[in-house]
Amino acid sequence: MDWTSWLVGTVSRALAFGVPLLWGTLGEIYAERSGIVNLGVEGMMILGAYAGFAVAQTYGHPGWGLLAAAAVGMVAALWHAFLTVTLRANQYVSGLALTLFGLGLAGLLGRGWEGRPLRAPLGSLAVPVLGDLPVLGPMLFRDQTVLTYLGIVAALVLWIVLFRTRWGIVVRSVGESPATADAVGIHVGLVRYLCVAVGGLLAGVGGGYLSVAYRPSWTEGMTAGMGWIVIALTIFASWNPLRAIWGAFFFGALYHLSFRLQAYVSPELLKMMPYAFAILVLAVSGFGGARRRGGAPGALGLPYVRGER
Amino acid sequence: MNVRKLMLLALAVTVVGSLGLGAQAIKAGFIYVGPIGDYGWTHAHDVARRIVDEKYDWLSTVYVESVPEGEVETYIDQLVRQGCNVIFTTSFGFIDGTYAAAQRYPNVIFAHASGFKRAPNMATYMADFYQVYYLNGLMAGALTKTGKIGYVAAFPIPELKRHISAFTIGVREVNPTAEVHVRWIYEWYNPAAAKEATEALIAEGCDVFAFTEDSPTVIQVAAERGFTSFAHYSPMYVFAPDYVVSGQLVHWEVIYDDFLVKVHNGTYTTKNLAHVDYWWLMAQNAASMGAEMGMPVNPKYVAPLKAFTVNHPQFGRISVYDLVFLRYNQFADPGITFDPFEGPIYDRKGNLVVPKGMWMSYDHLITMEWAARGVVGPWPGEP
Missing domain, CATH: 3.40.50.2300 (Response regulator)
Known part of the structure; x- marks a missing residue:
C-alpha cells in the first residue's frame, strides 16, 4: 500500500463519482445563467435514471437508455420552464415540486423493475495506449466510461459558448438584466426555455449515468440526494462550467476518501467532510464576494414581466 | 324515498355491516420506513404482506411507505381512521411513536419490528440473521x-x-x-x-x-x-x-402469518401482548x-x-x-x-x-x- 495506490484510487474514483455531479451542475449553470433557478435537479435526475434503465433494459443498448434519460430530463425541465417562464410561478416552489414529482413518478413507474441487473450496462473504456501508461493509465484511462470524457468535453464547449460567443452574451444578459436584453430585441422567454431545457437534458444524462453505468440497476430513490449537491456545486463553481469540472471531481474525491480514510479517522467526522467543505466554500465565497452575491446572475430567481421595474 | 329514510337505510346498512365484519375481519396496516422498491428491508416486509394478504380471506392489508421516523404517529392516526385494527411498524426508529400510539389507541393491536418496548396491546418481532x-x-x-x-x-x-x-x-x-x-x-x-x-x-x-x-x-x-x-x-x-x-x-411472512392467525383466533388480544416477542431465527424459518x-x-x-x-x-x-x-x-x-x-x-x-x-x-x-x-x-x- 503506497502513495501511488492512494493517488490512483482517489483520482479514478473521484472521476467516476463526480460524473453525474458534473453533468447535473453544467445543466444547472445554464439554467441559472439565464435567470431560472431549478431546484428540480433531483427530480430530473431520478426520472433520467429510471428512463435510462427501463429503455436500456428493454432495447438492450445503453446508448438508447442515455438518450431516453436526456429526453426525459428535458421534458421534465420544460414543465418547470412553462411554470416559471410562461406562468411566472415562484421558481423555488416549482423546482421543489418537480423534485417531489420526479421522485414519486419514478418510484411509481419503477415498480417491478427493481431487483434485476441491467443486461446492457455502459462499461468502462480501456483507452488504447494511454490505458497502458503506469499510474496515469489506471488513474484516468481504465475505469472510466465514455461519459467521464464527454462530460469534460461538454464543460469545455459550454464554457466557450457561454463566454466566447454571441449566444453566450445573450444567455448571460438575459440572466443579468432581462429588461435590457428585451430592449435590444432578445426574446427573453425563448432563451430561458432553451437554457432550462438544456439544463434538464444534462441532468437527465447525469441520472442515466447512475442507473446505466455507475450501478447498472434500478432502485427507487437511487439518486439519494445528488441533485442537492448539484445545486451547491453550481454556487461553488460560480456559475462557470470550467470550475464545475474541478468542483464535481473534488467533491468526488472527498466522497471516496470519506470511506477510504475510515481506517484512520473517525467515520462520523469523515461522513460530514464533503458537506462541511461545501459549507466552508460557500462561506468563503460569500466573504470574499468582490462581486455581488458571489457572482450570481443579477436576475436569478426573478420572473420577468415586460414593463415592470 | 325521502332523504330521512335514505339516511336511516344507510345507517342500518353501516351498523349491520360493521357488526357482521367486526367480529371476524382483520384490517392490518403496515408502516414502512423506506420505499417498497428498495429491494431490501422494506421490500422484504412488503413481499411478506402480500403473501399473507392473499392467503387469508378474513385479512385485508394497507401500507404506507417512506414514513420519516419522527412522523410515525401521524401515519398511525391515519391508519386507525381508515379502520385498521392491527398495525405493524417496521423500523427501529418507530419505537417511541408506536409505543405512544399504543397508549392512545388501547383497542388497536400494535407490533413493532426490531424494538424492545412492549405494552398489553403492543408486541415486538424480529427475524434475526x-x-x-x-x-x-x-x-x-x-x-x-x-x-x-x-x-x-x-x-x-x-x-x-x-x-x-x-x-x-x-x-x-x-x-x-x-x-x-x-x-x-x-x-x-x-x-x-x-x-x-x-x-x-x-x-x-x-x-x-x-x-x-x-x-x-x-x-x-x-x-x-x-x-x-x-x-x-x-x-x-x-x-x-x-x-x-x-x-x-x-421470510417475514412466517411471523406475520403466525401473529395474524393468533389475532384472528383470539389468542392475541389488546390485553395480553406485553410479553409477546418474536425472536425468530433459522429454526422457525424466519x-x-x-x-x-x-x-x-x-x-x-x-x-x-x-x-x-x-x-x-x-x-x-x-x-x-x-x-x-x-x-x-x-x-x-x-x-x-x-x-x-x-x-x-x-x-x-x-x-x-x-x-x-x-x-x-x-x-x-x-x-x-x-x-x-x-x-x-x-x-x-x-x-
Whole structure:
C-alpha cells in the first residue's frame, strides 16, 4: 500500500463519482445563467435514471437508455420552464415540486423493475495506449466510461459558448438584466426555455449515468440526494462550467476518501467532510464576494414581466 | 324515498355491516420506513404482506411507505381512521411513536419490528440473521486468498455489530488469521455510498465481500472486479450469478402469518401482548441461507468449498462445505445445539465477553457493542 495506490484510487474514483455531479451542475449553470433557478435537479435526475434503465433494459443498448434519460430530463425541465417562464410561478416552489414529482413518478413507474441487473450496462473504456501508461493509465484511462470524457468535453464547449460567443452574451444578459436584453430585441422567454431545457437534458444524462453505468440497476430513490449537491456545486463553481469540472471531481474525491480514510479517522467526522467543505466554500465565497452575491446572475430567481421595474 | 329514510337505510346498512365484519375481519396496516422498491428491508416486509394478504380471506392489508421516523404517529392516526385494527411498524426508529400510539389507541393491536418496548396491546418481532452470517463467514473464510474480507455496513448499532461479529467468528473458525475490514456508510440505503465504500475496501486488498445495507450494490461492484460476495436480505443471485456465493434471506411472512392467525383466533388480544416477542431465527424459518430461494450455496462454489478442509477441534478433518451444512442442520433443529457466540469468546481488545461453555443471553445479543477478534476498522461505541 503506497502513495501511488492512494493517488490512483482517489483520482479514478473521484472521476467516476463526480460524473453525474458534473453533468447535473453544467445543466444547472445554464439554467441559472439565464435567470431560472431549478431546484428540480433531483427530480430530473431520478426520472433520467429510471428512463435510462427501463429503455436500456428493454432495447438492450445503453446508448438508447442515455438518450431516453436526456429526453426525459428535458421534458421534465420544460414543465418547470412553462411554470416559471410562461406562468411566472415562484421558481423555488416549482423546482421543489418537480423534485417531489420526479421522485414519486419514478418510484411509481419503477415498480417491478427493481431487483434485476441491467443486461446492457455502459462499461468502462480501456483507452488504447494511454490505458497502458503506469499510474496515469489506471488513474484516468481504465475505469472510466465514455461519459467521464464527454462530460469534460461538454464543460469545455459550454464554457466557450457561454463566454466566447454571441449566444453566450445573450444567455448571460438575459440572466443579468432581462429588461435590457428585451430592449435590444432578445426574446427573453425563448432563451430561458432553451437554457432550462438544456439544463434538464444534462441532468437527465447525469441520472442515466447512475442507473446505466455507475450501478447498472434500478432502485427507487437511487439518486439519494445528488441533485442537492448539484445545486451547491453550481454556487461553488460560480456559475462557470470550467470550475464545475474541478468542483464535481473534488467533491468526488472527498466522497471516496470519506470511506477510504475510515481506517484512520473517525467515520462520523469523515461522513460530514464533503458537506462541511461545501459549507466552508460557500462561506468563503460569500466573504470574499468582490462581486455581488458571489457572482450570481443579477436576475436569478426573478420572473420577468415586460414593463415592470 | 325521502332523504330521512335514505339516511336511516344507510345507517342500518353501516351498523349491520360493521357488526357482521367486526367480529371476524382483520384490517392490518403496515408502516414502512423506506420505499417498497428498495429491494431490501422494506421490500422484504412488503413481499411478506402480500403473501399473507392473499392467503387469508378474513385479512385485508394497507401500507404506507417512506414514513420519516419522527412522523410515525401521524401515519398511525391515519391508519386507525381508515379502520385498521392491527398495525405493524417496521423500523427501529418507530419505537417511541408506536409505543405512544399504543397508549392512545388501547383497542388497536400494535407490533413493532426490531424494538424492545412492549405494552398489553403492543408486541415486538424480529427475524434475526446472526446464525446465517456465521455460516456465510465460514464460507468467506475459505474463499479469501488475500486473507482480507470486506464488509460494508450501514450503522454501528448492536444489530450490525452482532452480525459482523458472528460473521467474523465464522471466518476465523476456518481461517484463523483472516481479517474482516469494515466500512460504515451511515445510511440504510445509498447505492453511491455503498459503491465507494466497496471501492475503498478493494483498494485495501479485500477479495471477498459481505454487507448489511439495503441494495445489491456491493455484489455488483465486487463482481465487476471479479471478486466473490455474499447477498443480503433479498434474492440477489441474479445480480452476479458467477460471483455470489450465498447470503442471508428473510421470510417475514412466517411471523406475520403466525401473529395474524393468533389475532384472528383470539389468542392475541389488546390485553395480553406485553410479553409477546418474536425472536425468530433459522429454526422457525424466519431466516435462511442463500442468495436465491431454494439455493443455499451457489453450485459454482460447491467444489471449492469441498476442497478446502480444516482441522476442526470438534469434528477433526472436515471440508468447509460439510462444516457449513453440519452447522446449518444444528441451527435448523428447533432444539438448537450450537450457537456462534459460544464461550469462551474474547473481543478484539482481549476482554473475555462470553465465559467458557456459556451462550450469550438474548439481552446481551440485542445490546452487544464489542467487536470479535479479527474485525479491523473503526467501531464507534466500542466498550
